[in-house]
Amino acid sequence: MIKYSEHKYEIVKRLEARKHVCWMTGDGVKDAPALKKADIGIAVAKATDVARGASDIVLTEPGLTVIVRAVLTSKAIFERMKNYTIYAVSITIRIVLGFLLLALIWKSDFIPFMVLIIVILNDGTIMTISNDSETTSTS
Numbered sequence: 001m002i003k004y005s006e007h008k009y010e011i012v013k014r015l016e017a018r019k020h021v022c023w024m025t026g027d028g029v030k031d032a033p034a035l036k037k038a039d040i041g042i043a044v045a046k047a048t049d050v051a052r053g054a055s056d057i058v059l060t061e062p063g064l065t066v067i068v069r070a071v072l073t074s075k076a077i078f079e080r081m082k083n084y085t086i087y088a089v090s091i092t093i094r095i096v097l098g099f100l101l102l103a104l105i106w107k108s109d110f111i112p113f114m115v116l117i118i119v120i121l122n123d124g125t126i127m128t129i130s131n132d133s134e135t136t137s138t139s
Contacts, residue, residue: 008024008031008034009033009034009035009037011081012024012034012037012038013037014112016037016038016039020133021039021040022038022039023038023039023040023041023042023114024037024038024040024041024042025042025044025064025067025122026041026042026043026044026045027043027044027048027051028047028050028051029045029048029050029051030089031054032050032051032053032054033037033054035046035055036054036055038072040056040057041054041055041056041057042055042056042057042058042059042061042067043055043057043058043059045060045061045062045063045084046062047058057070061065074120087126088126091122091126092122094124095118096118099114100125105116
């Protein structure tokens, strides 16, 4: 266990100098410099106002399991966003290519109603991901 707050600050400083992503938890006034210096400063429950002000995240419940749950939840959210983006782009490309082929075969312009159909098909297929009930990987 690190005893002195100056050491905590120095450790954070050295880790960041080596290009490490560094997070720090603390609860007191003496932890504030290290909390501020760290990439992610976390004030634990019942921390002083100074520690809360210097940190990026303030825990409202005691214990560090809150951090684990937050990391797992953020990974799940990021995974869903990535899946949505990949799905949306692939569906859009498929619909645009499909209608492009139809336009080349028919050799005609799209009337506004056909453009509306493209938009509805695109939005409809992308909406399916909002009902995704698959669990995400936590690894």
